[in-house]
Amino acid sequence: MLVNYSSSSSDEENEVVNRKRQKLNPDVKDASAPRKREFTTHDSESRVTTGAVGHQGDPRKVLPLPARVLEMFGDSEEEHVDDCSQHGGRLRAFEHERGNWATYIYLPYEPEDVFLELLDELLSGAAGHGVALVRADEFHISLSKTVVLHHHWIQPFVRSLRTGLAPCRRFVCSADKLKVYSNHEKTRTFLGMEVYAGHSQLLEVMRRINETMEEFSLCTFYKNPSFHVSLAWCVGDFTAKLQDACLSELQRLVDSHEAGPFQIRLNCRELRCKTGNKVFLFPLQ
Numbered sequence: 071m072l073v074n075y076s077s078s079s080s081d082e083e084n085e086v087v088n089r090k091r092q093k094l095n096p097d098v099k100d101a102s103a104p105r106k107r108e109f110t111t112h113d114s115e116s117r118v119t120t121g122a123v124g125h126q127g128d129p130r131k132v133l134p135l136p137a138r139v140l141e142m143f144g145d146s147e148e149e150h151v152d153d154c155s156q157h158g159g160r161l162r163a164f165e166h167e168r169g170n171w172a173t174y175i176y177l178p179y180e181p182e183d184v185f186l187e188l189l190d191e192l193l194s195g196a197a198g199h200g201v202a203l204v205r206a207d208e209f210h211i212s213l214s215k216t217v218v219l220h221h222h223w224i225q226p227f228v229r230s231l232r233t234g235l236a237p238c239r240r241f242v243c244s245a246d247k248l249k250v251y252s253n254h255e256k257t258r259t260f261l262g263m264e265v266y267a268g269h270s271q272l273l274e275v276m277r278r279i280n281e282t283m284e285e286f287s288l289c290t291f292y293k294n295p296s297f298h299v300s301l302a303w304c305v306g307d308f309t310a311k312l313q314d315a316c317l318s319e320l321q322r323l324v325d326s327h328e329a330g331p332f333q334i335r336l337n338c339r340e341l342r343c344k345t346g347n348k349v350f351l352f353p354l355q
Contacts, residue, residue: 171346173219175231175279176210177272179299179336188332189301192248192261192320196302199316203261203302211243211265211297211336213276217288219345228350230285231343234278240354243268245299246333248321250312259308261320262298263334272297275341299334 181189189205196203219227244267251260265272273295280290325331341352 169221171219171221171224171348172216173214173227173343173345174212174216175214175341175343176212177336177338178340178342179209179211179334181209184327184329184332185334188324188327191323193302195320195323196261196312196316199311199319201259201304201308201311201316203304205302206300209299209301210342211272211299213272213297213341214279214283214291215289217283219286219288223286224345224348227282227286227345228343230282231279231350232352234282235275235341235352235354238275238278238354241268241271241338243272243297243336243338244333245336246324246331248317248324249296249298250309250317251296251298251300252307252309256307258303258305259312260300260303261312262300263324265297265299268336268338269297271338299336 193203193205243265245263245265247264247266249262249264251262252258253260276291276295283290339354341354343350343352
């Protein structure tokens, strides 16, 4: 029987011959040894290039950022333009600046229906003298000037107020006499009702508020304040027109009210501090 064996013996003889040749001539390479690939500069460049080429051989393009993302990191802030027509023609006492918050402190008054009915009569009477008054958006007694707070001052300012007002107790104040007021710039005129009872308590509250104002180097309230509830206002200086005959006529409407002379009565239970769009409450004891 003939059997085919592998040629392992002949392979061993060839390996011995190759070793002898390498001893005699070291420069001769073993043809049977596996050849290593030599990389050239061209190969390395092609590797780098291949890494930066897309599937179709085109350079990869950086995808643009969405517009919403770009708007988040805008370098310039939009310029704020005041439009006085959007708020009844009123002009700012100071320019708008991002991070600055207009702030003032007051005692709120919740009007009754009888008060609102009387107010409509007063507005009609003033119109008869050529003064078009606008009803106030809210009714209160101011206990501070309008000042500007930086945003990072708000919390320490509120804490200081809360500490200063802590000893103050609840009280009642009343108002019954009409009086004409104007702002410092003479750009607005107000019809108000002046407080006659509770004046000393208001002075004490004002003093404590002034201490906080001084702590933050802000303007304090008037030295001899005329505490009042602002009823209505108009743009411009109409002080002279509202005085004398007009004011006397309006006061008669107040004094001859069908239920007797009208007066505003405030139960002063809490103060409020409005800064920007935030309102902080300070309950009295």
